Amino acid sequence: MARPISPSVHRSIDFATVLLLLAAGPLFHFDGTPAEITSTLAGSVLVYSVFTWWIRMISPRMHVIIDSAVAVAMLLAPWRFGFIGVPAARRFFYTFAILSLIVAILTDTSTERKASPS
Numbered sequence: 517m518a519r520p521i522s523p524s525v526h527r528s529i530d531f532a533t534v535l536l537l538l539a540a541g542p543l544f545h546f547d548g549t550p551a552e553i554t555s556t557l558a559g560s561v562l563v564y565s566v567f568t569w570w571i572r573m574i575s576p577r578m579h580v581i582i583d584s585a586v587a588v589a590m591l592l593a594p595w596r597f598g599f600i601g602v603p604a605a606r607r608f609f610y611t612f613a614i615l616s617l618i619v620a621i622l623t624d625t626s627t628e629r630k631a632s633p634s
Contacts, residue, residue, distance in 0.1 A: 519624035523569075523576045526623045530565040533616075534558045540608055549597050550605035557586065577625040587616035 521529070536543075537558035541551030568579040590613035594600040 519622050519626075521619060521623040523624070526576070526580075526619065527565070527569045529619055530561060530569070534562045534565070536612075537561065540612075544604045544608050546599075546602055546605040546608070548599070550593075550599050550602060550609070553593060553597065554608075557590075561586070575625075576623070580620045580623050580625055583616055583620045587613040587620065590616070 535558075537554045540554040541547055564574060564579065564582055568574040568576060574582070590609045593609055594602075594606045599605050
């Protein structure tokens with residue numbers, strides 16, 4: 517199966533993700549622990565995205581694995597951190613996690629960059 521999301525499109529999605537995670541609490545009307553988690557995740561996604569796309573210390577394939585791990589953690593977060601009873605936060609976390617997994621599955625990492633000649 518051809519994967520339709522190129523690394524450059526994935527890079528754009530990453531930075532839109534950072535903005536969405538930062539705005540999630542006010543935008544979807546939740547605060548407290550869920551808002552703290554989304555803000556922390558925004559910073560984390562920004563850091564590993566910079567290390568993937570600009571500093572090039574993380575391969576795109578590893579980046580997608582990290583994205584998938586973050587998505588699984590987001591699926592579990594409402595139970596683990598006790599906000600399963602906050603519908604807005606729970607829905608955001610579930611939707612975001614599922615969309616993240618879809619993006620990870622559809623990202624083409626077969627065109628990984630080659631090491632530059634020394």
